[in-house]
Amino acid sequence: MKTVTLACHEFDANLLYSDDGLAPFFAADSAVKNAGGSKSASFSAEGEQWRARLSYQESNIVHPGNMTPHGTEWRLETMREYRIKVYRDPAEDPIGQQEFVAHIAPRWPGMEGERSDGSRVEIPVPDGFGEGVNVRVQGSNIAFERYPDLVARAGAALGIAGRYFRDPHPMTNIQDAERYGRVHRDASGPIHARDGPIASMGHLLEDDRSGYRKVVQNDDDEHGRNLPGYYHTVTLDERRVREAFPDHRLPKEVKHYYAREAEGLDEDNPLAHPKVGASLQVSLLDDDETVRWCDLDRLRRELDQTVLSVLADAGIDVAPSGGGSGPFVEDAYFTPKVDESGPDPIGLDMTRVRQSQESVVVRYLADGLRPTQWETLVTDGGEIAPAEIADAHGRHVESVRDALRDMEDLVHREYAKVSLRSEYIAELVHDAVAEARESVKRAAETTAKAIEAAERGMDETMSAFIAWAHRHGIDFQDAREARLKLRFDDHTDAGKAIREGFRLWKNAGLPEERYRQARVRFQDGSVGDAWRWLTPG
Template identity: 55%
Template sequence: MQLIETAPHEFAAHFLFDQHGLAPFFACDRRIKDGGGSQEAEFDFDGEKWVSRLSYRDSGPEHPGTRLPSGTEFRLEEMREFDLHVESAEDPVGQRSFHVHLAPRWQGMRSESGHEISISADIDEAVNLHVQGSNIEFDQYLPLLRRAVLAVGIESMYFEDPHGFSTILDAERYVRVHEEASGPVHARDGPIAQLGHLLEHDRTGRRKLVQFDSDEHGRDRPGYYHTATLGPRRVAEAFPTHDLPKEVKHYYAKESVSLSGSLSHPKVGVSYQKSFWREQLSASEDDIEQLNRELEETLLSVLAEAGLPIRQGGGTYVEGEYFQLGESDRDRNLVELDFTRIKHRQESVVIKHIADGLAPTAWESLEVLVTDGGEVSPKDIADETGRHPGSVRRALKRIPELVEREYGKVALRSDYIADLVYDAVKEAREATQRAAEVGAKAIEASRRGLDTSTSAFIAWAAKHDIDVTDRESTELQLDFGVVDDIRRKLREGFKLWKAADMPEARYRIAKVRFEKKVTSDLRSVDSDETKSFATTAWHYLD
């Protein structure tokens, strides 16, 4: 499917090369000395002119002496590390570039403070390149690196085959959206907010949903910085074919209020979040292809969910120095973000457990989880509820779809589940209170000499929190509060009223009050709106 072309933004990686040991490191040292402290050269790459600059810095590792533990001679009098800066000579802005910090690696390496530096056990000697750049396609960094080192007199063959421990640290793809069109992306019912609320809990680590609508100077800027960060498990809920943890974001440039042109409009981007999982992406072609595919598919799906066009879309997108309108020649799938499906799945989990009945310890644990704002351990729950910690742990094991247990901490699995559980716990508390009232009123009725059928009507009203006012001088008044089906409730009460041999006419002309939730058609307002109604019972009895 030919969809809109996205642009690469930030990129960072550790590229490790060990096939030629420390030869690249020694080569950099020779070229620096030959150039009196630096080297600079121009070169062509894919029809574009680039500039490469090699320099050095004081090194952090301890000098190894005249020989490395492997036996390799080390003839350098002082320890150095090297910097390579590569930038496009045709970029007027100067942000299409990358920087490389090249450092040696060997077994038994120590820092200047004497601490051993950890090196992979299968590496004797190598060089590590920390690469950081922007506005360059991810699969072009290594080819550009090889051309850049060759331009300053270093063999490119040293950087042909990255070691498997090479690691991508950061990567982002984005589009720039017109500020008047981007609102649905960062709206409170938009895809970023829904991803954050439905797919993440708020108890471990930092908050996953960030929403800032003003800039660093406190100036209003709706959508200034909105992000939702998803770990691998949460990503799989929304994107079943994806593995990589990601951050979805809508953001403006700093000082965008005072900027003009394309920079005054926001970016919508998706970035790889290495810190959210224990796995890693290497520098292999397959891993870089996976990275590009998942970032683009996530970005395009978020745009589509927000109702934005995912082809060129005149007026929606804003071209800039690095983002150009066009259709991609890459094959990408549009993954439908089915929030309704996710909601229904989470609702069904809660309903299942509530309907099946929860043990008292599980109920008490849920009460603590929905009322406590920080991290909670089973011991915390036991202390607060007076239960044995073992009982709490067993109860939590029985509701794995509702709670997440990791490293001795417990949390509800998502904000949405938390809301559902909160409502259930609240309803349970109210039901318990109503049950006590039912018992009290039944006892009161028996003491007043009322028969069983009359007591049944009183108990029914108490159970459903219906306020009954029955004075001889006025009409019967029934206040139902919030109710979904007033017709069914009134008929249910009428049946018990007649069974108690009470005057049917009195119930028929009873004044009825009730409230009902209605759904607003406006997306920008809260859809849970409650309206009050007043009527007469007979309207619903015939």
């Protein structure tokens, strides 16, 4: 499948080198001293012009004495570390954001660092690494795989043999990486909408209390100006990522965000339009897990597939044709070319996940929850022990546990605690319980309809429609005697919801004309007939 080619943004990695021991570090020291403290140079790479500047900084590494533990003679009196700033020639990069810093520090087993209070801490060195250097690269807007070559070319231009940095050690690890595309602000709304893919992943792909997920929805910039979608993100750990992307294993942050100055810019400025990106979240990996240099291709594929899937789920054309850029906006580092080299987007199908969770709740409503089960569900939204439920409601703890065993797909049990499986299910249950308490009659009639549908062999399809109807306020209990009614708070996405309901209605084997004649009413008092939203054009 053809898709737009995304761009590299932030990157952070520890490039490790041990083939030449500490020689690269000593070479950097000599180059700095020979240049009187700093040195600048220019070089070319892949037809581009680059500049580099070598300097030094003080180090907290404890001096090894005359010799390292591995027997390497150490003649340097002062402990220093070295920095190479590498950046594209300003004539080729007037924005000046295609750059990185390479921080060169020595490594040997057993080395220590000294804290500001005088205490010492061991600096970890990979097992079997021996002696060498760690080159911490932190940059932006450069293809990830180019960093070692650019470090080597910059080193050679500054008087440090380039061969030292050609082949990173297998223990080289990646700390951060982001891929992005820039989308026109007029097209990006569905991405950060309340029911868009970012919010949906945060609220649906979760167990209530286990693992990690975080949703940020900020629509005001640093100056207090309102800019919808200014900074919207969802961060998901490994397990939650796999719920949407079954073959992914890396935790990520998915984000829709604007530049700080976006609100005051003209529309023809690329920075007036938001980026949609995905970035690696190393802090959410287990302690024994690391993203190695050999994982780079997989990392890039996962990031690209995540971004493309989010765009596609929001209705963005990820492969604009006809020679134009479609909904995308070109900037200095992102050119929306379409080719076949990227991964196919995955259908996130948040609607399917949402309907599945709704159907679970509806099924339990239809089956008739026992009082013990209602008591199990109606908590403060957090987690609670079965024994606490039993004590609070005068039940035997075993009856509570029996109720929980019957509700495996509605609740999550772990370490003697119970919680609802997702925030979305929690909202549905809360609404259902509140409604049941206010109107037992309506709950009973809804249950009767679900049971009647099950007896007619339409349990799954009818459950899905009943769930949809419950969400949108269809007066379904009077469906045979009166005209169907669809109630909405506002007009936003009403057409999409009406068409979704029509599909479920047909799947349930119900007469199409009855749905087409349904009355649609909005909170502002406006009304219409459903067929108006079902007619193309």
